[in-house]
Amino acid sequence: MKTILLIEDNELIRENTAELLELAGYTVLTADNGKTGVELALRLATKPDMVVCDIMMPVLDGYGVLQIFNQNPRLAGVPFLFLTAKTERADLRRGMAMGADDYLTKPFDEAELLGAIAGRLTRFQHLKPDYDLHANGLNEFLDDARTAGNMASLTGDRKSHAFRKKQDVYLEGDEPTRVYFVKTGRVKGVKTTDTGKELITAFYGPGDFFGYLPLLEHTAHSDSAAAVDDTELVYIPQDDFTQLLERNPEVGQQFIRLLAGRVSEREQQLLAMAYSSIRRRVADTLLRLHEQAGPAAETGIQLSRDDLAAVVGTASESLIRTLSEFKQDGFIELQPKTIRILQPEKLRRAHW
Numbered sequence: 001m002k003t004i005l006l007i008e009d010n011e012l013i014r015e016n017t018a019e020l021l022e023l024a025g026y027t028v029l030t031a032d033n034g035k036t037g038v039e040l041a042l043r044l045a046t047k048p049d050m051v052v053c054d055i056m057m058p059v060l061d062g063y064g065v066l067q068i069f070n071q072n073p074r075l076a077g078v079p080f081l082f083l084t085a086k087t088e089r090a091d092l093r094r095g096m097a098m099g100a101d102d103y104l105t106k107p108f109d110e111a112e113l114l115g116a117i118a119g120r121l122t123r124f125q126h127l128k129p130d131y132d133l134h135a136n137g138l139n140e141f142l143d144d145a146r147t148a149g150n151m152a153s154l155t156g157d158r159k160s161h162a163f164r165k166k167q168d169v170y171l172e173g174d175e176p177t178r179v180y181f182v183k184t185g186r187v188k189g190v191k192t193t194d195t196g197k198e199l200i201t202a203f204y205g206p207g208d209f210f211g212y213l214p215l216l217e218h219t220a221h222s223d224s225a226a227a228v229d230d231t232e233l234v235y236i237p238q239d240d241f242t243q244l245l246e247r248n249p250e251v252g253q254q255f256i257r258l259l260a261g262r263v264s265e266r267e268q269q270l271l272a273m274a275y276s277s278i279r280r281r282v283a284d285t286l287l288r289l290h291e292q293a294g295p296a297a298e299t300g301i302q303l304s305r306d307d308l309a310a311v312v313g314t315a316s317e318s319l320i321r322t323l324s325e326f327k328q329d330g331f332i333e334l335q336p337k338t339i340r341i342l343q344p345e346k347l348r349r350a351h352w
Contacts, residue, residue, distance in 0.1 A: 002121060003027040005048040007037035007065060008083065009057040013106070017052070017113070024114055034060030038068050041075055050079045050121060066100060077151070077248035079120045083108075131258065133207035134294070138181055138234060141258065145244060145251045155240050160232040163187075169211075169225040169233065176214040176221060178235045182206050185231025186292065188307065191223040200310035203228070205292030209259050215241055228303065281312050282322045283347050286332070290341045300338030308339075 004026045008014040011032070018028045029048065031037035034057050041048060051069065055062035062082055069075040082103035101120050104112060131137035139158060146154045160183050163169060169180065169187060180187070182204050189201035189210065201223045204210045214221050215238055236244075244255045276284070285308065289301045303311075309319040323339065326332045331347045333340040341347060 001025065001027050002049040003029065003044075004117070005029045005031070005037060005041055005051045005053075007031045007034060007051065007053040007057070007062070009033055009054060013054075013083075020110055020113065021052075021117075026117075033057050034062060034065040038065055038075075041069075042072075047075050047078055050081065050117060052081045052083060052117070054083045056085070073246050076246070077251070081116060081120060131254075133181075133258065137207075141254070145248075145255070151243050151247055151251075153239075154243060155237055158234055160184075160234055163227040163231045163233060165227055165230050167227050169227065170221055172221055172224045174221045176211060176219075176238070178237050179212040179215065179241050180204075180210050180225070181234040181236065182208045182210070183232040183234055186228040187225050187231060187233070188228050189223045189225050198310065200307060203289070203292070203311060205289075206294065212241065212259060228307075278312075278314055278318055279322055279325070279350075281314070282319060282326070283331075283350060285312050286326075286339065286341060287344060287348055290344060298340075300333075300335060300340035302338050304337075 004021055006014060006018055006021070006028055008017065008030070009032050014030055014032065018030050021028045029040055029044075031040050034053070036059075037051075037053070038060070041051075051065070053062045053065055066080055069078055069080065080100045082100050083106060084103055085106050102116055104116055131141045142154065142158065145151060163185070170176075172192065184206055187204045187210065189204070191199045191201050193199060202210070204225075210225065211221070245252045286301065289303065293301060305316055305319060305323075309316040312319060323332065323334060326347070327334050331341065331343050331350075333342055
C-alpha cells in the first residue's frame, strides 16, 4: 500500500482530501504546515511514496518543503504534487523549476486528484530489471533514472568523447571528477612501480564502467588509465554519479548492479591469478578479451605481448611459451600483432 504525505493548512480541505485518498486505498499521513510535514517525514522508517503539498502555508511554505526534500538524502526523490489556488498559478513555474512533478489548482474534483496521483506513482515505477550495456542500455537506464528518481537535474549531455590509441584518460594521483563508460574500444588501467615498471591493473571494454572507486572513497586515482585502441567514452559527472547512487533507492540499487558486474569480474580475475595454473590464466584472459571484442574478435585480439603478460600476471617469457603451446594444440592462431582464437569452446573446457 502506497503512503502519501498530505501537507495542507486548511483543515476542511485536509480532512476531505485525506478521506478520499484513504477510500482509494492509500495510507495517508497529514500535517497542517510545512515544518510539521518535514518533521513527520523524517520520523518515518521509510520515506513516503508521494507528497501532496499546499504552496501557501504558515511556518514553512510548499517551496521550502520541496527544497528540504531535494537536499536531504533521506527524502530526496519523492514525487511531489503541489496544490495551489488560482491566484498563485503565476508562481507555479518556480515550483516546477525546483523539481515538482505536477500541480492541481484549487478547487479540484476527486477524479482530477486521483488521476494525477496515480499517474505520478505509475511514472515512478518503470525501471527495467536489466539493461543491455552493450547496446543502448546506458542511455535507457539514465532516461528511466531521470524519471523514476525525479532527477530533473541529471545531465542530458551524453556525447561520446574520443581518445586516440595510447592517449591518457587520467593519471595516477589525479583528483576524480567523473565516471567513465566505454562505448567502443578498450582502456587499460596501469600502475607504475617504484622501479618504473608498468603493471596493468584492469582492462575495460564496451559496456564497462571505470574510474568510480576514487569517487566512492574520496581519494585520488590510484592508477592511470589509457586507451588501448581508438576509443569512445561517455562521461557521468560526479554530481550525476552521486544522484544515481543516493537520490532514489530503486535507482541506486539498479546502478550498483550495473557497476558490480565489473567488480565481480575483477574478483574472479584475482582469484584466478592466485590459484590457477599459468595455462588456465592465459586461456581465461584470452577468452575474456575475445568476448569483449565482440564481432571484431574475428580479426584477432590486438594486444602487445608485454601488456597481455601484465594482465595475466606472469613474465613475458612464460606467456610466449604458453601461447606457442596453445598454437600447437590448434586453439589459437598467432600473428605478429594479433592473437585469433580458433576454438574458444575447447579452450574454455580444457583442463590443466
